[in-house]
Amino acid sequence: MSLTLADARIVTPEGVHEGWLTIEDGRITHVGHGSAPRPGHGLGGRHVVPGFVDMHNHGGAGGSFPAGEPDGAREAVALHQRHGTTTMVASLVTDSLDRLSRAAASLAELCDDGLLAGIHFEGPYISKARCGAHDPALLREPSPQEVAGLIKAGRGHVRMLTIAGELPGALDTIRMAAAEGVIAALGHSDASYDRTLAGIEAGATVATHLYNAMPQLGHRAPGPIAALLQDERVTVELINDGVHVHPAMLTLACEVAGPGRTALITDSISATGLSDGEYLLGPMRVGVVGGVARLVDGGSIAGSTLTMDVAFRRSVQELGLSLPDAAQVASLTPARVLGLADQVGSIAVGKSADLVVLSDELEVAGVMRRGAWIAEPR
Structure with missing residues (x-):
């Protein structure tokens, strides 16, 4: 036809x-x-x-990918598809190894069906000092053997692992993940500039939601942000929802990294597309007020209620990106990171x-x- x-x-x-x-x-x-x-x-x-490519998404329409429930996951996919996201990675959050493995196995079926483009483990191998909306009691030090078990649970569909590069065992785990074809992403990290560079040298190629859950830029202690922005091997994720990052800092990242190394993400949660109220993000309770998601206990920002069409529109109308550049950061760059640029x-x-x-x-x-x-x- x-x-x-x-x-x-x-x-x-x-x-x-x-x-x-x-x-x-x-x-x-x-x-x-x-x-x-x-x-x-x-x-x-x-x-x-081009259809948008979201490589960091926790759910929507009441469905939560960390829950690992196929029907809810399908509802989340359908919502984001209606908003223009035609390729999506399902992101999990810190939980027990057993629950992470079961969620990955369940979501792998949706990957087999072509509804999802892969699975992302955002935790549990992250910094307690920068854990944000992750349960600090469930954080772990990474080991190649343990991560290999999680990768096996995803049956070839694990696309990305977020890891804090300063943790013991992190560099060996990054090397293993990269060798297995899994993207190692540095994030939720308290690492120094030099330790971040060591993570990149080990094979990390993505910055998980740049600026968020990491030390701020400092003129004497530049921290991870400077290392991730400067290194040509790294693609930086950005959440352009008007809450997570000030537009001036989004513009700075786009100018330094360029559209070829910048990927818009939603970091959306199950509340996306629904009204304010209380929701779950993995084991954590999240309250949404005025469309902004925060932990009920502690008040940390807990993902977003963003969709990619809004992120695209804000990038043109508020950041001043051209339409081709906006299409690149919303579609082509994340597709390249995921190894799908020959298809989408x-x-x-x-x-x-x-x-x-x-x-x-x-x-x-x-x-x-x-x-x-x-x-x-x-």
Whole structure:
């Protein structure tokens, strides 16, 4: 079956052009300029960007990935798909090894079905001083053998492990994870500048939600932020929800790392898409007030209620990114980090037809995944 989308402003890494594209068997077969050569589905001049890729997401619509419940996980995926996220990694939080293994095994089934692009262990191998919304009583020192067991539980679908590089055993664990094809991400860390560099040398390539849950930049003790921003081997995650990070610091990160090393994430939790109230994030109770999630006990920020379309829109309207750069940080860069850039992340011939149609105000008007409409534009 062939479908042509016409009268569109298509956003590619090369720029924005008025044109059309053709989709066959779920893949993009042509990307053209000007008028389409055949009648198609007219988009009325609206923008088309690649489907968003969220590599750090804990849930939504009441479903929590750390709970490991398939039905709730499917509800979370469906919510984020409606907001334009067509590729998503399920992030877990600190818990007992048994519960983490069971959640990973359950979520692996959704990876087998193609609903999820992998599993992320955010904890338990993180700093007690920077644990944020993680239960400090469940934190552990990493060992390659123990982490290998968690990776095995995910049946080949574990994509990422967040680790505090200063912990005993961290560097050997980072080396093991990298050798197994699992992304080692430095975060929830109290490490010095030099210790962070050692983690990067060991094979870490991602900064888990840069700025959050790590020491602030200091002119005599630069800490992890400077090391992660400066090193060309590292991609930095950013939460652009107006709560986690001041826009000036988001702009600084984008300017230093550039769109090729910057990945927007949501860090969203089960409350996303729902009203204020009390929710669970793993074993921790979270209260949401005014859309902002904080631990009931202690008040630490506990993830977000962000969706990727909002993060994309804020990046253009508040940070001043161009549409191609915004598409890169929301789609292509995270796709590259996940090893999926040959399949998703940009609008190009041969790639999956994962697309988001946006209004002039950059509101979602339609979403397509693998050539099928999730929300068809009118």
